[in-house]
Every structure is written in structure tokens, then in C-alpha cells.
Amino acid sequence: MTAPGPGGDSGGARILDQGYRGYDGERRGVGGAVRAVHRAAVQRALGLKRSARYKVVPLLVAVLSFLPAIVFVGAVALLPTSFRDELPFGYSDYYGYITAAIVLFVSFVTPEVLCTDRRTGMLGLYLSGPLDRLRYLLAKAAAVATVLAVVTLGPTLLLLIGFTLADTGPAGALDAARTLARIVASAAVVNIWYTTLSLAVSSLTDRRAFASAGIILTVLVSSAVVNALVENGLSAQLRLLDLFGLPFDLVRRIYGERGSGSITELSTASMALAATALVALFIAVLAWRYRRLEVTK
């Protein structure tokens, strides 16, 4: 067989064995690695580039968390002005409507983002690149926080924009800036709390289902136990250990409200201190688990 020459039937086509190409271009180092892990984790959590069944939970949670905001904005826009003041549509109340969505989402997202890597051996592959354990965990925490911001920040921002367009928003630039700051601060509190708590629980097991159940049980059981004890006459200070309610109680304080029931007995400073200490504890659990984790096997 002779190879067709230029101008032959093949039009001069040749098969080229390119061999191996070296790479002398840009290398993005640790920063590039963190961004790559962050992006991949966010995509995975949201079910992007994955089959439809992985998109169900993120979509459901998005609907659950945005629906009240859409209804409120619609109601405010449509109802006569005289009714508006009686509507229970404050920014501080909003998390009350979507706590279930937040806990459901975090119990789905964090195990997916963290446990999967240990189970599939990806952790070893990641840590054999420029990342170290700390930066790996930072990238993962940032991914959880990014995804969680969809539900902790998105709806309240929508509320602010909707109310402003319907002329019931903040009066003046200063009020608008203060409201925006409160919305962002509230989202940050809820976000940091649930990100660190869920990472700590997820670090304790390689199995996603156990981690999901663990996150839900941790917040619900601690809340139920604390509430039962306080109702039976024990100190209201115990509410500082309500892992479910504490961040949402703090959000009320950010809006200058004291809340209702026994929580009013607690000072904002003690709540902030307790929340900080508990977040530090969650981070310590995570760091302890990952410090000595064997990754080359």
C-alpha cells in the first residue's frame, strides 16, 4: 500500500503522531487549585453537569426558600397600602419560613461536598497536588457557603429589591444601606454556623447518608432537648446550646429585636460569644479529623 501523496484522493491528509507535548505555560499554583476545587464542589452540590436526579434537591430547596419571598413581594405589590403594615413580612422573620429548607439543603450539600472525596479516593488525589489540607478544607467550606448563600442570602435580597420596587422598602439611602448590611450580616451568621456545623458532622463519617442524618439529628435533637429542659424550669442560658435556634435568634438581634419567650432573658453578647465558641468547636472537630487522616492508601 502506498500512502497517497499531496493532491491525491485524500487531499494531502496525513496521520500525525503528535507524540507527547510538554507544557511550559502558566501554572496557577495553590490559588488555581483552590478555585478549581471550589468550582467543582459548587457544581457537584447544585447537580450541574450531572444527571437529573441530582438536580431535584437543589431545585426543591430553591423553590421552598424563594416561594415565601415571591408571595410576600406579590402580596405587597397587589394589596392596598392600608393593609401593608399589618402583614407579617419582616426581613428578620423570613428565616422562620425557610429553616426547614436551610437544614434540608445543608444536610444534602455538605456530605456531598466533603464525604464523597474520602469515599472515592479523590482526597488523596487532591492532596497530591499543590493543595494542603487546610486549603483543601477552605475551598470546600467556601463551596458549601457559596451554595448555602443561595438560600440564606438570595430570598432576603429578593425581598429587599421587591419591597423597594413596590415602594415599601427602606426610606432613603441610609436606611437602605442599613437594611442591606443587616441582610448580609444575617446571612453570614446563618451561613457560617451551618457551614461549620455541617462540615464538622460530615468529617466524622465517610458515608453521605450517615452525615446527612447526623446533621439533621444534631440540630433537631439539641433543639428539642434544650427546649424541653428550659420549659421544665432549667436556666434559659441553656438556650445557648440550641444548635438549631441559636443562629436564628442571633439574626433577630441583628435587626434589633429581642425575640420572644425565654430567649429574651439572654444578652446579645452572650449569644454572640456562645455562637463564636461553638463555631470554633466545629472547626476544631474538622481540623482534628483531617489532621491525621491517611490519604495515600
Added chain:
Amino acid sequence: MVIQAAPGPPVALGGPAVIAARGVAKGYGAAPVLRDVTVDVAPGVTGLLGANGSGKTTFIGLLLGLHRVDGGELRVFGLDPARNGAAVRARIGYAPEHHRLPPDIQALDLVRHLAEVHGLPPREAMSRASDALWQCGLGEERLRPVGTMSTGQRQRVKLAAAIAHDPRLLLLDEPTDGLDPAQRDAMLALIRRIGREFGIDVVLSSHLLDEVERTCDNVMILAGGRIIAAGPLAELRRGASGVVVELERGADAVQARLLQAGWVVQRDGARLTVAADPAHEAAAFDAVRDAVAGGGGAIRRLHPRRASLEEVFLGATA
């Protein structure tokens, strides 16, 4: 046979040592895993040979900077991997021993993502991931989810992921584990090609002697947490040079004549092994010729004596 693991001047094969270890020790709790590991790894394909549990994976972990040495000094590309971990790891390709990989991700996506994690910009990562999978023989399979792949294909995916970012050094932990003989041959050929043609230095850990023997230029043998032999394969084998002659008949007479002439002869049935250092190998051949001619022997087979790595290994562990 005496085999010396360095200390001494570094083994130089066309360049400085890729890896240099001086008295490296590492243990977990009270149990020492590596003790006084002193070795220079020259460029090329190097076999890290040792029984299971001899400390191979721990040594690889140290090279990656995933653990800190308890004592001694370790340098990869002249850098301390525990202190300059990110810089060292950015230029290492690592394929772990296990075959667990994310099952629901396409091979191409996985390799591309790991190339990005090693610092390549997204566009480059995509094109190099595709190239690497073609080089590893998975071009047609690159869009398949890893979970649907056989063990052999997963080993190739791991290899593709390890070379996609154009590393200077490739660390392969038991890369033929779980492969059938044909797949093993193909994998070893690929590794040789990576070492020879791609210009990437390779450290290949294995507990299989023949695998290392067929693939590697250099060998280091780990036993009981120590390097018991290290150097170019050809040099390690040289300790057992000479001539082997297998005779149809007349073995007794030939042996007697060789002994008479002052040669050291070992006999195993009709096979005589005449020990001689490489400088005297030609003289040994002449002596065998004369002894066979004089003793009325008939030769079935005649060849230079080349120690297998197994002999080196057994000699060193004895």
C-alpha cells in the same frame, strides 16, 4: 555479593538526583516504618521494590510532603517536600494504589479537573486531559463514567490524570495491581514509554521483581524500612557475571578441567556456572571452550551469566 546503598556520591545517570534521602526515618506511633533511608534516585525509570508493608507507600507519602520525616533529610527536585509541598507537588504526578475513583464522573472530566487542580488554566487542562487519555489508550473511552470502567481502564485513567499536567516526576504506587497479564504488559510498556519518550522521571513501586526488571533503569530495594540495595539495574546485576554452560554430555570432565584451571564453578545437574567479573568474562568463555573441547563435552546452551533481580534481592535480603 556486596551491594551498597549510598552513602557515597550520588548515583548520576545524565543528571543530578531527582530524589535525595539522607537518613530518613518515619514511624507511626511507636512503630518505625522507615529507618535510615539513604538513597539518591537518578533520572529515568526507577523501581521501588519491596514486599507489602515494607514502607513503599510511606516513602511515596514523604516524597509528596503528605507526612513529615521524623529524622533525616529528604529533597525532591532539591526542595524539602514538607516545607515546599505546594511547589513540589505541582510538578509531581501521582497515581495511588487504590482503584477507587468517583464513579459518576466522566474520565475526561476527572482528568481535566485534576489538571486544573495542578494549576493548568481550564482550556489547557481540557486539551491536555484529552491528549493524556489518548496517550494512555483511552481516547475512545474518555467520555465514559469512571464507574463503568474495568480495573485496567481505571489504572489508565489514574495514569492519564498523573501525566496530564506534564509533571517532572511521576510516582506510581503499584500501577499493575489488579491487571491481567496482557494488561500488565501494556501498562509496563506505557510506563517505559513515559519514562523514555515523554522525558518524565518515574518512580514505580512494586512488589513484583520481574515487573521492575522489565521496566526500570534503576532500582531501590526496601526491606524492613531500610534501603538494602540501590543503583542502576545493570550495576546491581553485575555482581553475578560470568558464563553459564549447559552440556549434553561430559559435564564431569568439563567441570574438572575448569576447576583445574582455577575457575570457580557451580554445578546444577548438567549446567555449570563459571563465575568471573565482567573484565574476565571473555577469558571465562575461552576457558569453557577449551574445557569442553579437551574434556569431550557437547554444548547444549552457552550464555553469559546475568543475575536476575531476584538474585540481587535474595542476596541483599539474606
